[in-house]
Amino acid sequence: MAPELTPGQQRLFDYMKKTIERTGRSPSLRQAAGDLGVSHGAVSQHLKILEQKGVLKRQGRYSRTIHLIGPIGNKAAVQRWREIPIVGRVTAGLPLYAQQEWEGSLVLDSALYRGQHLFALRVQGNSMRGAGILDGDLAICTPRQYAQNGEIVVALIHGEEATVKRFFSHTDHVELRPENPDYAVMRYGFDEVLVQGRVVGIQRVMETG
Template sequence: MHKLTARQQQVYDLVRQAIERTGFPPTRAEIAAELGFSSANAAEEHLRALARKGVIELAAGTSRGIRVKALGDDDTPHQFTLPHMALMQLSLPLIGRVAAGSPILAQEHIEAHYQCDPALFARQPDYLLKVRGLSMRDAGILDGDLLAVQRASDARDGQIVVARLGDEVTVKRLKRRPGGVELIAENPDFQNIVVTGNPEDFSLEGIAVGLIRTSEL
């Protein structure tokens, strides 16, 4: 096991802390901005170095495809016995448009099923949601992407969530406010949504745990 350089340790810690805090690995651009790199390419080089040293895995086909390996007391990755490949595939329903007032996993909303490698995701998702629009563009979530979602009725501050508000199901970053929450858009062209009190027309449907870019399928 090669020792990490000070900079590599910073990148590794940032990735691990982002997953622990939000359930979502950072994008290369977010790593670059946080650590003062000149470009996302510099972040990519550090990630590839960490992958070569065996402390993370990089998954193709997903913009946030970074998986942190658990480290032992001697800072070496734990070894895991992998199940048979057929057992490693998740069958996830793809949810398209959601009819107002109906459960998000209702049969009429399911467009297809995808076989996915669980290693792509920070935590095991329950379904894929087709992203519509560009309100989360600066978080690396684009129109047409498939957002992997774990069902949940609560979330931590800063997590990217799927929320139901009136007749709409929307993807936003959760920000807790006194007396309510704010749903943060990651695109200055879109307004944030402030929800106060405990309105009947608002609920959390789930937490984002990964992303599949359809252009890379």
């Protein structure tokens, strides 16, 4: 049996549904408040009540992704999208999802990308061209502080420089291997490299105009 909604709650739910269908992403609280002509606090309160009533589910503290729930408890087909942050800089010592230096966000198909706390990092250079990763691509990553040999990872070198390379661990060093013969293999001591995530996909940003 579907939960009973007040007119205000139903209006917000219908607005969320139409916006997600049209844009593929959940609107921000500020946008929803402006479009509906209500306060930011009213939108926030209605969302909390709608979640308590089981008609929507918010995904994580650091994501504004909202899943609309169908009458039998399944996520509505419209809500196949999720939004993840584009990281401006990888910082050692903090979980990626807790960092605040974002450069926008990226909308993904949630059927393809199911991991928790995914983030995107913009690739610089063509050192991974052989793996189909080009300059300016967005590497979609799952946070992880370890890697298996051969995996493509985001590694932090000397606590400062983030790079996307193929990872190999040897008895006395770590090898970060490019996929382009024009670039040299990088070798570091174990204390010089911190794995921050594994690359699980690539999004190419197409230029228009």
